Amino acid sequence: MTTILESTLDTTIAAGDGALIAVPAGGRLRIVDLHGNQAVDTLLYDAHDLDNRYSAFDTVREQRAVFLTTGSRLLSTRLDELAVITGDTCGRHDTIGGACSQESNVIRYGEATRHQHACRQTFLRYGAQAGIGQRNLGHNLNFFMNVPVDPGGNLSFADGLSAPGKYVELTASRDLLVLISNCPQLNNPCNGWNPTPVQLLGWWH
Amino acid sequence: MSYQHELPGGTAWSFPVRAGRLIRLTALGPDANATMLLFGPDRLDRLNVPDTLKAQMSACIRPPMVLMSDRGLALASVTASTLDWHDCLTGFRQDQLLCTELAKHGLGEADLHASINFFSKVAIADDTRLAYSPGHAAAGDTVDLRTEQDVLVVISTAPHPLSYHDPASVRVEVTPATELHRPQRDEAARALEMSRRTLV
Ligand SMILES: [Zn+2]
Numbered sequence: 001m002t003t004i005l006e007s008t009l010d011t012t013i014a015a016g017d018g019a020l021i022a023v024p025a026g027g028r029l030r031i032v033d034l035h036g037n038q039a040v041d042t043l044l045y046d047a048h049d050l051d052n053r054y055s056a057f058d059t060v061r062e063q064r065a066v067f068l069t070t071g072s073r074l075l076s077t078r079l080d081e082l083a084v085i086t087g088d089t090c091g092r093h094d095t096i097g098g099a100c101s102q103e104s105n106v107i108r109y110g111e112a113t114r115h116q117h118a119c120r121q122t123f124l125r126y127g128a129q130a131g132i133g134q135r136n137l138g139h140n141l142n143f144f145m146n147v148p149v150d151p152g153g154n155l156s157f158a159d160g161l162s163a164p165g166k167y168v169e170l171t172a173s174r175d176l177l178v179l180i181s182n183c184p185q186l187n188n189p190c191n192g193w194n195p196t197p198v199q200l201l202g203w204w205h
Numbered sequence: 206m207s208y209q210h211e212l213p214g215g216t217a218w219s220f221p222v223r224a225g226r227l228i229r230l231t232a233l234g235p236d237a238n239a240t241m242l243l244f245g246p247d248r249l250d251r252l253n254v255p256d257t258l259k260a261q262m263s264a265c266i267r268p269p270m271v272l273m274s275d276r277g278l279a280l281a282s283v284t285a286s287t288l289d290w291h292d293c294l295t296g297f298r299q300d301q302l303l304c305t306e307l308a309k310h311g312l313g314e315a316d317l318h319a320s321i322n323f324f325s326k327v328a329i330a331d332d333t334r335l336a337y338s339p340g341h342a343a344a345g346d347t348v349d350l351r352t353e354q355d356v357l358v359v360i361s362t363a364p365h366p367l368s369y370h371d372p373a374s375v376r377v378e379v380t381p382a383t384e385l386h387r388p389q390r391d392e393a394a395r396a397l398e399m400s401r402r403t404l405v
Pocket residue numbers: 041099100101118119120183184185
């Protein structure tokens with residue numbers, strides 16, 4: 001017998017805004033790139049132990065590949081599986097590029113960008129309600145973002161492979177807190193030079 | 206004032222270093238690995254590998270890159286190395302060695318961050334696949350770091366997590382730095398400038 005779950009979450013995150021969402025074990029969270037080429041910076045935490053958080057570089061090492069896609073196991077610093085990517089119509093997602101911050105904007109684009117809004121501000125603002133502060137910010141996933149690397153050890157920022165309506169779906173392997181910043185970055189192609197809203201859909205009991 | 210210390214393979218050590226010093230790491234055997242965590246003067250600001258990479262368009266650590274913190278400061282500059290690739294994409298296995306060193310400074314699991322694995326190379330193939338490169342480092346290979354802040358350095362000589370080799374010893378030498386770092390990119394120069402402002 002097939003059970004059809006009602007969507008229990010259906011919300012839109014405005015360009016540059018964020019969210020903190022509790023997803024129980026077994027729950028599915030879908031992020032839809034409504035307008036295409038929108039980076040969605042995401043951190044995962046074990047809902048019962050914030051120190052057991054998503055680790056980009058443990059995840060990359062254990063799968064022996066830089067990009068994330070369907071089947072990628074998203075691991076914690078303790079190598080626990082926090083979630084698995086169970087759906088992906090985009091094809092690749094970055095996890096080595098980190099999040100933008102006011103401070104890194106100054107380094108990359110100059111002093112004039114210091115007071116532009118940035119992902120780490122959003123992480124701190126929405127994380128605070130769960131006790132997630134500066135010490136608890138690991139390196140994030142960047143859904144829909146494309147950061148190619150090459151055998152010479154070079155890295156670049158490329159136009160995303162995403163397009164309007166593409167989505168990525170996670171299935172939680174344990175109770176999670178998902179901290180999201182819908183990236184406000186204006187200075188590089190990660191948002192197609194124009195940040196746009198994304199939709200979150202969730203199914204769980 | 207100078208000193209040196211030798212870490213046997215499979216050990217960990219932590220030591221504060223003032224700004225304006227040169228830290229030279231020397232591999233004392235083949236397939237050495239020195240996993241490094243780096244903290245700024247308040248121990249809250251710390252090495253940010255993604256920011257370091259994207260500001261300098263690199264997927265590995267090599268001279269003349271500047272190692273940047275969460276707060277956009279240059280913590281240290283990579284002034285020289287006999288190797289053109291030090292891994293920073295594959296982290297470390299969290300173990301009691303590192304956690305105990307952190308605990309000595311009142312730090313814990315929350316303070317773990319992406320490391321640099323000096324002397325190790327994890328090659329990138331076909332745009333995405335990663336493979337450990339055995340034999341990348343030999344006895345005598347070095348890397349020089351100029352500290353740009355008062356830092357806390359945490360080093361583990363446990364084998365690289367993708368290596369099957371026995372861990373080799375690594376020598377650490379700390380001496381006064383005689384020259385300022387000359388970076389290649391504007392981004393690195395800005396991080397150095399921000400760092401120097403905090404030392405005014
Ligand atoms: Zn951002």
